[in-house]
Amino acid sequence: MASTALAAVPPAQISAKLTMRQRIEMRKSRRRMRVPITKPVTSSPRPVKWTSSSSSYSYTGTPVRGVLQIDQVSAGAATHAVGTEPVTLLTFDAVAGNEDVMLSMLKFHALQGSLASGSKYTLYAVSPGGVMTKITLANAGTSALAFSDFRFTLKKGVTQRFAVQAELQRNGVPFTLALGFLTSDPTFVQATGLTYGRDLAPGIQVDNGPCEPYVCRIFVRTRDSGSVTTQSAGSLFVTAHSVQPPAHRLVLGTTSDVLLRLTFHATGEDVAVTYLSIRGGIDSISGMELLLEGSSTPFATASTLQCDSFSASRFCAKAAAGLFVVPEDGDVRVLVRAIVKSEDDGGEADETVTLSLTDATLSSVAVKAQGTSSNEILEQNDGDGFAAGEIFIGRETPGLNAVITGPAHSTIESGFAGIENANPDTDLTPVPFGTSSQFAAFRFRTAPSGNGNTVQITTLVFTVAAHNVVIGSPVLFNTLNNSQSAACSPSDTTGTITITCSSLGSSGIGTTVDAGGTLTLALRANLTRGPDAGTSILQAGLNQLGDSNNTGTIAWTDGSASFDWIDVPYSQVKSTYYRS
Secondary structure, three states: OHHHHHHOOOHHHHHHHOOHHHHHHHHHHHHHHHOOOOOOOOOOOOOEEEEOOOOEEEEOOOOOOOEEEEEEOOOOOEEEEOOOOOEEEEEEEEEEEOOOEEEEEEEEEEEEOOHHHEEEEEEEEEOOOOOEEEEEEOEEOOOOEEEOOOOEEEOEOOOEEEEEEEEEOOOOOOOEEEEEEOOOOOOOEEEEEOOOOOEOOOOEEEOOOOOOOOOOOEEEEOOOOOOEEEEOOOEEEEEEOOOOOOOOEEEOOOEEEEEEEEEEEEEOOOEEEEEEEEEOOOOOEEEEEEEEOOOOOOOEEEEHHHOOOOOOOEEEEEOOOOOEEEOEOOEEEEEEEEEEOOOOOOOOOOOEEEEEEOOOOOOOOOEEEEEOOOOOEOEEOOOOOOOOOEEEEOOOOOOOOOOEEEEEEEEEOOOEEEEEEOOOOOOOEOOOOEEEEEEEEEEEEEOOOOOOOEEEEEEEEEEEEEEOEEEEEEEEEEOOEEEEEEEOEEOOOOEEEEEEEOOHHHOOOOOEEEOOOEEEEEEEEEEEEOOOOOOOEEEEEEOOOOOOOOOOOEEEEOOOOEEOOOOOOOOOEEOOOEEO
């Protein structure tokens, strides 16, 4: 009661009425009230900031604890042939902060497809120069992929790149596979600080999301995972080139012109052709050179001994690493020419050579090949109309094989290499009117031959354009002896004239030429101006050359057989164009 009453008395009155003892007690009470209550003080942890090349994080836990940052590398989609090995499925960078960190666990799962589509999942460390060092194989389950049997030290502040690779299953069925971090597992990354020996997990922050109830010491940022889509092994289509060579004369003891052109087209992947078999060979051929279009040097020589089964008519070339590679969706053109035996080595004239590729699919096949990415050996055509790692002969699209057949060629003892204008007058020279005037000359070159045989011309048929020019008594002569000539028969005296010079073998002017030699024959006649007062034009030529189906210009013999066309790559040769 006394204390309550005192509380209501003004201070001045209290001072007057209180006893000395009461005043002392009051002062003590006031001093006690002025003393603050002491509480324990806790120091806040100092924030720790750290960065990598791609991100910046702030960690506010105990500074002595290590931290780990993982940044996945973004990747796009890729397509591979089934069986491709190895294939990179995921790449990421890792960097430790505060202290060195030992990485000991990584878990992934399939974002697309099934983990069963791959095998030998392997974790690699990738150097700045791209060198890959194997760390460990994963334990692959049906839903998770765990790399646990390893210890990899990450130096503080040093970014280390990692890659996950796998071998894709060779089941022949296309599929898609993509990997991602198994973020649903709170310990999908496990690591330990090496200075203080403390685990960094659990406590993983993913893509700046929450990390409760733990303090996060591992930070993971994911990116778009690249997907790998597989397809069946590549296919190969072999066809005859759209422009085949003309029929050729194969001179004994020489290498022929191109006898067959083939086009190889690959789909699905690059394809290495490992075996090529060509039919239609004869005993007079010792081998066949194979060249890529545009090259003069053979990449292989086919022989009978390289065939899977011996046949005198089959010439084969093979190479386990590939004779040549056909790029995916690209073409490679292969040219075939024959190495012809000389007469002394068993070569015979007047034999027919027609090269071909068989349509067989079970034995003695024409082509074998292997995918360079899939390492799969391509199957022979199964005839179902679908391209599923197969070889198609004679077709540009899937379907039953068709035989590829080239032109018919023939062997000869000797032959011509070319014909050219040899007249000394230049074009637009005035017409040489007069008696016995030379107005055309042609040089005949024969091919070299290992036989030493000669060639003799027996008939030449010239086509002459004579406008306002009259031609009389045309003859043919050898320029080495112009005193001797052979009379020729004109179809007319002016206009478009055919002048036929026949029986030249017995004419005495000399129309025989050695192998590898030359012969020049010239035309002369009595030339008079026509009745017109206008321009006069005169030109002689040899037409219809180089075509076995269009003969009539030249007849000749190699001593054992007679021929009515020559093997040159042009259809006509013209002499001087006169105009006056």
